[in-house]
Amino acid sequence: MKNKKYIYLGIFIILIVVVLGSKALFNNTSSSSNETVQTEQNSKSDEIKVTFVELGSVGCIPCDKMQPIMKEIAEEYKGQVKVVFHDVRTAKGQPYIKEFGIRAIPTQVFLDKDGNEYFRHLGFLAKDKLVEVLKIQGVN
Numbered sequence: 674m675k676n677k678k679y680i681y682l683g684i685f686i687i688l689i690v691v692v693l694g695s696k697a698l699f700n701n702t703s704s705s706s707n708e709t710v711q712t713e714q715n716s717k718s719d720e721i722k723v724t725f726v727e728l729g730s731v732g733c734i735p736c737d738k739m740q741p742i743m744k745e746i747a748e749e750y751k752g753q754v755k756v757v758f759h760d761v762r763t764a765k766g767q768p769y770i771k772e773f774g775i776r777a778i779p780t781q782v783f784l785d786k787d788g789n790e791y792f793r794h795l796g797f798l799a800k801d802k803l804v805e806v807l808k809i810q811g812v813n
Contacts, residue, residue, distance in 0.1 A: 722786050722810045724755045725803075728769055729779035730762040735797040736779040742800045746807075753812045785810055 727743055729736030740758075747756040759766040761775060769775070773782055776795070783792040783806055792806050804812075 720752050721755050722753050722812050723807050724757060724784040724788070725807070726773070726782040726784065727756070727758045727779060728761050728766075728773055728775050728782065729758070730760050730766075732762075733778055738797055739779050739781075742798075742803065745800065746803065750807065750812055754807060783807075783810075 725743070725746060727736075727739055729739060731737070743756050743758060746754055759769040761767060761770050761778060773780065779796065779798075781792075781794045781798050781803070782790055785791050791809065794802075794806075798806075
């Protein structure tokens with residue numbers, strides 16, 4: 674009976690080490706792009722029709738699937754759409770959880786040119802659906 678306790682204790686300790694180790698791995702793999710933003714916008718801020726804010730985390734599978742879509746949107750709609758990414762699992766990104774009322778990741782928040790939210794989506798958002806949301810504010 675005593676041997677079973679030690680076996681269970683050993684398994685429990687191994688599980689804790691694996692979970693903590695994987696969490697540390699994901700927290701340390703964040704790249705310089707994990708906190709912001711789109712590359713080089715045009716200097717005239719009045720041209721920006723939509724700010725597309727992605728709230729997620731590096732290492733989150735649906736969040737990672739959004740990264741190439743965000744880059745494509747930033748390139749294809751440069752000057753019309755500002756793309757911002759906040760990794761909410763980092764110290765820098767955590768304030769945005771409260772600011773945007775995040776309940777799950779990834780969350781996409783779309784702001785009009787005046788900074789007012791006009792659309793929100795939870796989970797992975799396919800590019801074609803995302804483009805439809807941008808068109809609501811006249812992005813073409």
